[in-house]
Amino acid sequence: xxxxxxxxxxxxxxxxxxxxxxxxxxxxxxxxxxxxxxxxxxxxxxxxxxxxxxxxxxxxxxxxxxxxxxxxxxxxxxxxxxxxxxxxxxxxxxxxxxxxxxxxxxxxxxxxx
Amino acid sequence: xxxxxxxxxxxxxxxxxxxxxxxxxxxxxxxxxxxxxxxxxxxxxxxxxxxxxxxxxxxxxxxxxxxxxxxxxxxxxxxxxxxxxxxxxxxxxxxxxxxxxxxxxxxxxxxxxxxxxx
Numbered sequence: 252x253x254x255x256x257x258x259x260x261x262x263x264x265x266x267x268x269x270x271x272x273x274x275x276x277x278x279x280x281x282x283x284x285x286x287x288x289x290x291x292x293x294x295x296x297x298x299x300x301x302x303x304x305x306x307x308x309x310x311x312x313x314x315x316x317x318x319x320x321x322x323x324x325x326x327x328x329x330x331x332x333x334x335x336x337x338x339x340x341x342x343x344x345x346x347x348x349x350x351x352x353x354x355x356x357x358x359x360x361x362x363x364x
Numbered sequence: 365x366x367x368x369x370x371x372x373x374x375x376x377x378x379x380x381x382x383x384x385x386x387x388x389x390x391x392x393x394x395x396x397x398x399x400x401x402x403x404x405x406x407x408x409x410x411x412x413x414x415x416x417x418x419x420x421x422x423x424x425x426x427x428x429x430x431x432x433x434x435x436x437x438x439x440x441x442x443x444x445x446x447x448x449x450x451x452x453x454x455x456x457x458x459x460x461x462x463x464x465x466x467x468x469x470x471x472x473x474x475x476x477x478x479x480x481x482x
Contacts, residue, residue, distance in 0.1 A: 291468040299474075300459055300461075300472035300473060300474055300475055301409065301459075301469070301472050302471075302472075303468055303469065303470035312470070346409075346469075348467045348468055351423075351466055352411050352425045352426075353466065354411070355408045355410070355411075357407075357408045358408055
C-alpha cells in the first residue's frame with residue numbers, strides 16, 4: 252500500500268498568517284515527472300464529513316477559496332493556506348489515488364494561535 | 365445538488381452485523397461508484413471498498429474482504445454496506461462517498477456511527 256505521512260501533526264497559526272501542511276508518500280504518485288500527481292486534499296471540521304478541496308495536486312474544487320494552494324510532485328506535496336481565516340480551523344487530510352487501495356494521511360490539525 | 369444521506373447510528377454486540385444505507389440524489393446514480401470509508405475516532409480515514417451500481421460490481425479492501433458486502437438498488441438510488449463479525453475495533457464512523465473505481469471522493473454522506481460493545 253501507498254503510505255502517506257503528514258507533518259506536522261498539528262500547528263497553530265495566527266489569523267492572516269500562512270499555514271503549511273506537508274504530505275510525503277512512500278512511493279511516487281505520478282507516472283513521470285511531467286504528469287500530474289494523483290493526490291487530493293480534504294478538510295474535516297468536527298462532527299462533519301470530509302470536504303474535498305483539491306485534486307490532481309493543485310486543482311481547487313469549485314467554491315474552494317483561492318487561499319488554499321496545493322503543490323508538489325513525485326513523493327512530496329504541500330497544502331498551503333496563505334492567509335488563515337477562522338473558518339479554516341479543521342483537520343486536513345491528503346489522499347492518494349494512484350494505487351489501490353486509495354489511502355489517506357493521518358491528518359494535520361490546524362488551530363488559531 | 366448532489367447529496368448522500370446515510371442511515372442512523374447503530375449499536376451492536378460483538379459478533380453481530382450491521383447494514384448501513386446511503387441514499388443518493390442530485391445525480392445519475394449509475395454513473396458513479398459509491399465508496400465506503402471508515403474513520404475511527406482521531407484516526408485517518410480507511411477505504412473499505414466500492415460498489416458500482418451499473419452492474420453491481422464490487423471491490424473490497426483486503427482488510428475487510430470476507431466480512432463486508434456492498435450492494436446497491438438502482439431503482440431507489442441507494443447503496444448499502446453490510447459488515448459482519450463485528451468486534452470493538454470496528455467502532456467508528458462509516459461514510460459513503462461518491463467516486464470512481466480509483467480517484468477522489470466527493471461528496472460524502474454525513475457519516476453513521478457504529479458502536480460495538482458488550
